[in-house]
Amino acid sequence: MSAIHLAGTARAGDLELDVELSVATGETVALLGPNGAGKTSLLRVLTGLLPLTGGHLDLSGRATDAPGQGVFVESHRRSIGWVPQDRLLFPHLTVRQNVGFSPHSTPELVEHLIGSLDLTSLADKLPTACSGGQAQRVAVARALAAEPQVLLLDEPSTALDIDSQHLIADLLRGGDERATLLVTHDPVEAATTADRIVILENGHVTHSGSPVEVRTRPRTRYAASLAGLNTIAAVATGRTATTADGTIVVLGEPATGPVHLVVPPVAVALHHSVPDGSPRNVWEATVTELQPAFDRVRVVLDGPLPIVAEVTPAAVDVLGLVPGAGIWAAVKATEITVHPA
Amino acid sequence: MRGLLLAVLMASTLSCGGPGDDDLTVFAASSLTDVLPDLAEAFQEQTGTTITTVFGGSNHLAAQLNDGAAADVFLTADVRLLEQVTTVNRSVSFASNRLVVAVPEGNPAGVSSLADLSRPDLRVVVCDEAVPCGASTSEMGVTIEADSREISVRAVLSRLAMGEADVGVVYATDVTAEPGVEPAWNQLESCPCVTYTAGARTYWALPFLTFLASPPAQEILAGHGFSTRTPG
Amino acid sequence: MRAPRPVLAVAAIAIAYVALPVLGLLQRMPWSSMGDLLARESITRPLLLSLLVSGIAALVVVILGTPLAWTLARVEIPGRRIIRALVLLPMVLPPVVGGTALLFALGRRGLVGQWLDRWFGLTLPFTTAGAVVAAVFVALPFYVIAVEGALESGSDELEQMAGTLGAEPMRVLRRITLPRLLPAMGAGMALAWARALGEFGATITFAGNLPGRTQTLPLATFLALESDTEEALALSLVMLIVSLAVLIPMRDRWLPGRRPER
Numbered sequence: 001m002s003a004i005h006l007a008g009t010a011r012a013g014d015l016e017l018d019v020e021l022s023v024a025t026g027e028t029v030a031l032l033g034p035n036g037a038g039k040t041s042l043l044r045v046l047t048g049l050l051p052l053t054g055g056h057l058d059l060s061g062r063a064t065d066a067p068g069q070g071v072f073v074e075s076h077r078r079s080i081g082w083v084p085q086d087r088l089l090f091p092h093l094t095v096r097q098n099v100g101f102s103p104h105s106t107p108e109l110v111e112h113l114i115g116s117l118d119l120t121s122l123a124d125k126l127p128t129a130c131s132g133g134q135a136q137r138v139a140v141a142r143a144l145a146a147e148p149q150v151l152l153l154d155e156p157s158t159a160l161d162i163d164s165q166h167l168i169a170d171l172l173r174g175g176d177e178r179a180t181l182l183v184t185h186d187p188v189e190a191a192t193t194a195d196r197i198v199i200l201e202n203g204h205v206t207h208s209g210s211p212v213e214v215r216t217r218p219r220t221r222y223a224a225s226l227a228g229l230n231t232i233a234a235v236a237t238g239r240t241a242t243t244a245d246g247t248i249v250v251l252g253e254p255a256t257g258p259v260h261l262v263v264p265p266v267a268v269a270l271h272h273s274v275p276d277g278s279p280r281n282v283w284e285a286t287v288t289e290l291q292p293a294f295d296r297v298r299v300v301l302d303g304p305l306p307i308v309a310e311v312t313p314a315a316v317d318v319l320g321l322v323p324g325a326g327i328w329a330a331v332k333a334t335e336i337t338v339h340p341a
Numbered sequence: 342m343r344g345l346l347l348a349v350l351m352a353s354t355l356s357c358g359g360p361g362d363d364d365l366t367v368f369a370a371s372s373l374t375d376v377l378p379d380l381a382e383a384f385q386e387q388t389g390t391t392i393t394t395v396f397g398g399s400n401h402l403a404a405q406l407n408d409g410a411a412a413d414v415f416l417t418a419d420v421r422l423l424e425q426v427t428t429v430n431r432s433v434s435f436a437s438n439r440l441v442v443a444v445p446e447g448n449p450a451g452v453s454s455l456a457d458l459s460r461p462d463l464r465v466v467v468c469d470e471a472v473p474c475g476a477s478t479s480e481m482g483v484t485i486e487a488d489s490r491e492i493s494v495r496a497v498l499s500r501l502a503m504g505e506a507d508v509g510v511v512y513a514t515d516v517t518a519e520p521g522v523e524p525a526w527n528q529l530e531s532c533p534c535v536t537y538t539a540g541a542r543t544y545w546a547l548p549f550l551t552f553l554a555s556p557p558a559q560e561i562l563a564g565h566g567f568s569t570r571t572p573g
Numbered sequence: 574m575r576a577p578r579p580v581l582a583v584a585a586i587a588i589a590y591v592a593l594p595v596l597g598l599l600q601r602m603p604w605s606s607m608g609d610l611l612a613r614e615s616i617t618r619p620l621l622l623s624l625l626v627s628g629i630a631a632l633v634v635v636i637l638g639t640p641l642a643w644t645l646a647r648v649e650i651p652g653r654r655i656i657r658a659l660v661l662l663p664m665v666l667p668p669v670v671g672g673t674a675l676l677f678a679l680g681r682r683g684l685v686g687q688w689l690d691r692w693f694g695l696t697l698p699f700t701t702a703g704a705v706v707a708a709v710f711v712a713l714p715f716y717v718i719a720v721e722g723a724l725e726s727g728s729d730e731l732e733q734m735a736g737t738l739g740a741e742p743m744r745v746l747r748r749i750t751l752p753r754l755l756p757a758m759g760a761g762m763a764l765a766w767a768r769a770l771g772e773f774g775a776t777i778t779f780a781g782n783l784p785g786r787t788q789t790l791p792l793a794t795f796l797a798l799e800s801d802t803e804e805a806l807a808l809s810l811v812m813l814i815v816s817l818a819v820l821i822p823m824r825d826r827w828l829p830g831r832r833p834e835r
Contacts, residue, residue, distance in 0.1 A: 047737045075736040076745075088734040092752050101748075102738040146739055400799040464681075464699060469782060471799035488699040489781025492796065500781075504682040505698050 003027075003150050003179030004046065008055025008065070012041035017203040019045075023179040025060075025149070028172070030190035030211075031183045033200035034222055039183045040085070042200065043152050046181070047082050048075035060149045078150075081143030081178075085154045087135050089127040095138050096123040102146035113141040117167050133164030140168050151180045157189055169193065187226040191215070199223050220339065221260045230263040230307050236338065247304040250280035252334040260339040265298060265310035267335035270319055271328040280333040281305070287325045290316065297321075301329060365546055366393045368402040369416040371495055372438065372474070373537070375518045376565040377416075383561060384552050392549070398493055399473060406542075413546035418473040418535040432540040435553040436567040438512040439534035440477055442525045443501055450507035452525040457508060459484045466490075466497050466506040477535050478510045485510075498522060517566035534568065595813070602810055603803045610807035618785055619793035620811055626701065626789055627769040630708035634765045635758065637709070638716040643750070645717070646724035664714040671710055672778025679706065679779075703780035704787045708769035715768050719761030723754060767819050771812070790815075 004023040009016065017038045023029050033039050044050035045057065048065070051072060057065040059080070064073045090098050099119075100110040114123050117137040122130060130138060136156065143151060151172075157165055172180060172193070184190050190197050191211040199207040199214065199222065206220045218224040221231045234241035236255040240248050249261060269275070275282060285303035292298075297316050299309045309329065311319075319327060369377055374396050381392035395402070399417040406412060406426045415426060423432060444452050450463055458465055468475035469490035474497075478485070488506070491497045494515060500506040502521035512535065516522055539550050552558055559569045603610065610616065644650065645657055663671055679686040679697050689695040697703040731753070735745045751758075773791040780787040782796070790812050797805035 047733075049733055049737075075733070076739050076741045078737075080737055082734070082737045084734070088730055090731060090735070090749060093748075101735065101740070103744070104739050142738065398799075404798075466699075466781070469796055471796045487783060489783050489787065491782060492777065496777075503676060503680060505676065505680050 002058070003060055004181070005058040006045070006055075008045070008052040008057055010041065010045050010050055010052050012038065012044070012050060015041060015203050017041055017045070019200070019203070019205055021198060021205060021208075023150075023181055025179055026176045027196065028175075028180040028182060028194050029196045029198055030194035031181060031198050031200060032185065032187065032190055032226065036202075037200045038203045039200055040154060043082065043084075043154055043181070043183065046150065046152060047080055048073065048078055079146075079148050081146055081148035081151045083136075083139045083143050083151075083153045083156060085158070087139040089130075089135055089138055089142075091127055094124050094126060095119055095130070098127065098138055099141045099145050101142060104147060105145035109147070110141075110145050113145055113171075116171055117141050118163075131161075133161040136160055137164055137167060140171065144171070149178050151175065151178050153180065153182045155183055155185070157184070157186065187215075199226075218262065221262075224260075224262045224339075228265065230261075230265060230268075232261040232263070232305070232307070234259055234261055241338075243305065245304060247283070249305065249336065250333045251338055252332075252336055253338055255338045255340070257340065262337040262339060263307060263331055263335060265308050267331055268301075268307055268309035269330045270299070270309055270311060270315070270321070271330065272319065274328055275330050281331045281336075283329060285327055285329045287321050287323055287327060289323060290321060301327070303329070305329075307331075363389060364391050364393060365413045365549055366395065366411060367414045367416060367549070368395050368397070368406065368410070368412040370399045370402070370418055370473070370537070371396045371493055372418070372512055372514060373416055374495075375514065376562060376567065379561050379565070380553070380558055383557055384549060387552065387557075388548060390548070400471070413541065413543045414549055415540045415542065416537060417540075418537050419476075420536070420538055423538055423540045426540065426542075430541065431547060431550060432538050433550045433554055434536050434538045435550075435558070436562045436569055437534045437536040438514050438567055440474070440481065440510050441513045441516050441528055442508060443498075443511050443516050443522050444508050444525045445501050445504045445506070446521050446523055448523070448525060449504070452508045454526070455481075455483045457525075458510075459486045461486050463507040464488050464505065466500045466509040468492075468494050468497055468510070473535055474510075474512065481510070512566075513568075514566040537567075598806070598809055598813070602806050606803065607807060607810070610803060611811070613804070613807075615784070615793070615797075615804060616807055616811060619788050619790045619808070620815075622701070622704075622785065622788065623770060623790040624815070626704045626708055627766055627772075629705050630712055630769040631762055631766040633705065633709045634713050634716045634769075635762055638713055638761070638765075639720060639754075639758065642717045642720035642724060643746075646721045647729065660717055661714045663711050668711060668772065668774025669778050672707060672775035675707060675710060675775065675779040679703075698779055699781045699783065699787065701780075701786055704776050704789060707775040707779045708772050711772050711775055712765035712769040716761040716765040719764060720754065720757050723757030724750075727753065763819055763822070767816060770815065770819070 002022045003025045004021065006019055006021045009018045011017070015036065015038050019042060031039050031042065041050055045052060052065045052067055054067060056063065059078055063071050064078060065071065090101065093101065096110065096114065099113060100107065114120055117140065119134065119137055119141065122134060127135060127138065156168065182194060194211065197207070197209065197211050197214045198205055199220070201220060201222055207214055207223055214223055215227040218227055218229065224231050232243055234243045234249060236251065236257060236259045238254050238256065240250055241255070241259060241261060242248055283304045285301040287299055288302045289300040290297055291300065296310050297313055299311060299321055301307050301309060307329065321327065367377070377394050381394065385391055395412070399419045399422055402415065402417070403422040403426050406415060415423065417423060418438070442452070442455065442458065444450065457463060465485060465487050466489045467478050467485055467487050469492055470476055470479055472493060474494040475490065489500070491500070494511055497509045498511050498515045498519055501509050501511070502519055508525060516524055539553050541547055541550050563569055641660065645653060676683060676698065678684050679689070681687065681690050681696055681698065686697065697706055732745050732749055735749045740748065771791055773795065776787065776789060777792055782788050782792050790808060794805055794808040794812065797808055
């Protein structure tokens with residue numbers, strides 16, 4: 001059964017939200033997107049703070065927001081737990097009173113959550129006495145104390161110490177009876193905690209799939225950038241595309257009009273001298289920066305086609321890659337994915 | 342431009358009396374509000390001097406005079422006040438006003454005698470003793486169960502006219518002036534009453550005092566319900 | 574921060590402006606006979622009546638004014654601006670005009686008053702209740718301004734949060750809105766009380782003047798000025814002391830919005 005089933009529109013300021021989203025009970029979905037995409041607005045629709053302008057929203061199978069039928073269930077009647085980015089702890093209540101605020105909570109559950117999140121020493125203090133991480137734990141405990149069927153977390157790990165992150169993650173893992181929607185801008189967090197990733201751009205869902213899918217087959221520029229891929233803007237005319245700098249790139253598939261060219265860093269081959277063979281795109285570049293990344297090194301290149309290549313540390317030595325050095329770069333036309341802009 | 346002219350005119354009329362000035366400033370007890378304009382008009386016809394009037398509770402006016410307000414004449418029913426206002430050098434009693442037990446038009450509570458003033462079931466309103474009309478009221482020798490002691494006789498009159506009070510004690514002149522109020526019964530001319538005295542504060546005010554005691558003024562006063570007395 | 578000299582100079586003048594009349598008053602006080610004066614019934618009676626009337630008025634103001642302020646701040650009703658102007662009207666209306674208006678509405682022949690009289694035998698003029706009515710009329714706007722200001726400046730995100738946790742509106746009001754509003758309510762109540770205490774024009778026009786029933790301190794002072802200056806001064810001293818007793822505890826805040834941020 002879907003805990004959340006949304007197919008509707010809403011308006012938040014200048015942004016027009018038009019979303020289709022389903023989350024099953026027990027599922028954790030990460031919501032990613034650039035700033036202003038409408039992620040927080042989407043959460044507000046689910047909490048009942050932003051009414052839909054069209055379509056419908058069902059929570060736990062129950063019609064919750066349907067402007068066409070005049071249905072609107074108030075926030076306090078929805079079974080949702082919301083942990084907003086700025087937490088919104090009640091400043092005049094102690095930590096324990098905060099956690100136990102919901103009329104649906106029980107003292108036993110409150111004490112259990114306080115214990116699980118290591119908040120016992122703070123239980124009788126006011127929120128001002130809490131650090132950022134502690135406050136976040138209080139906010140999560142407070143939301144969970146209501147035993148919600150849907151849990152909404154907005155940027156839960158921002159400015160959080162490692163211990164707090166672990167405590168919260170442990171607690172969230174046991175959520176089989178609820179659906180969790182987690183808003184984040186960190187693809188690593190999304191990949192590690194979520195069953196599914198939904199990408200929201202400009203009010204629309206542009207991708208919904210497993211983390212692996214999103215990473216290997218990004219459909220939009222934003223999705224590509226999440227995966228650390230190169231994206232280049234250009235105008236395509238058939239088998240070639242021209243970048244803003246005037247560089248002509250040979251494509252593997254024909255296209256026309258404004259496009260984004262996606263090139264995985266590993267597909268950029270680096271050579272001492274002009275390579276021969278099949279690559280259609282070859283140019284001379286200059287190394288501007290080297291970025292070690294775990295067991296690889298990302299090489300930032302400048303030239304007719306600014307791009308980032310990814311090589312092994314050994315290759316760096318062999319090729320003599322240092323900032324300022326010249327190098328030949330090559331990309332096979334077939335390695336370039338073309339996205340309409 | 343017209344505004345400026347008007348302002349200049351008004352400023353000139355507010356100047357206090359001076360030699361050759363055709364204007365007198367008169368401070369008067371509020372119970373003279375209805376009669377004084379008529380007196381002023383008659384005086385102006387006779388002498389050409391205009392009168393600027395300022396009405397108020399006698400005590401307040403006396404306080405202002407003591408603080409240096411520039412008035413030529415002070416008309417009040419409270420002789421003690423005249424004595425306190427230090428610059429008076431001539432005075433004349435020119436009229437008196439008797440107190441009347443009054444009721445709203447139609448006498449809705451059926452008041453018929455002085456004894457009704459002590460009935461607790463009636464709304465009785467009189468002047469407070471601090472004002473001249475109140476002092477006179479207590480001299481009437483009747484026990485009064487008042488529901489309110491107003492600070493001016495006009496306030497008592499207003500209560501009666503609005504029907505908030507069933508019976509009250511006001512001046513005969515007030516009853517004459519206010520159509521919504523009538524005497525509770527046909528009350529004979531009798532005192533205790535209140536005597537009005539005019540006190541001059543400047544020499545050029547004297548003609549007005551003489552006028553007040555003269556037959557034309559006395560006639561006007563009588564027409565408004567005042568009892569007239571011979572100057573003395 | 575070091576204040577610039579001209580600012581301090583003007584502030585000093587402003588303080589003198591207010592302090593001088595008070596000093597003038599204090600300097601004229603008959604201190605030697607003050608003890609006997611203050612024991613007089615003509616002083617203690619209006620004092621007690623004033624405390625009673627203004628105290629009850631302050632409570633009524635809080636009871637009526639809080640829902641009103643909340644509605645004006647949080648509910649989208651049509652004509653909100655007109656209603657707000659209406660509520661603030663007693664602040665700018667001359668008190669005597671207010672009192673007269675009250676007579677036309679609630680007097681024995683008033684719009685509503687006549688029915689109160691006919692059906693229940695209830696009349697307000699000439700009664701202590703009438704004095705309370707007049708006091709509430711003039712003091713209400715002060716309270717509403719203070720509380721509505723606090724509600725407007727604070728955001729309602731905490732209340733939204735409480736809603737998502739399952740608390741229905743009355744519970745949110747009780748546990749979130751009101752506790753956070755208490756400082757503003759306190760300041761508003763003090764201002765309203767001070768205003769009710771000093772009320773003269775509307776009281777005397779509507780409720781009248783009778784010692785023990787409607788003669789509050791300001792009325793008694795006014796009348797005493799006519800006859801007994803010493804008593805008037807003593808009454809003025811009493812009013813001064815009572816006013817300071819209300820205002821000094823407010824020394825850290827004049828109006829809401831200056832409560833310490835949490």
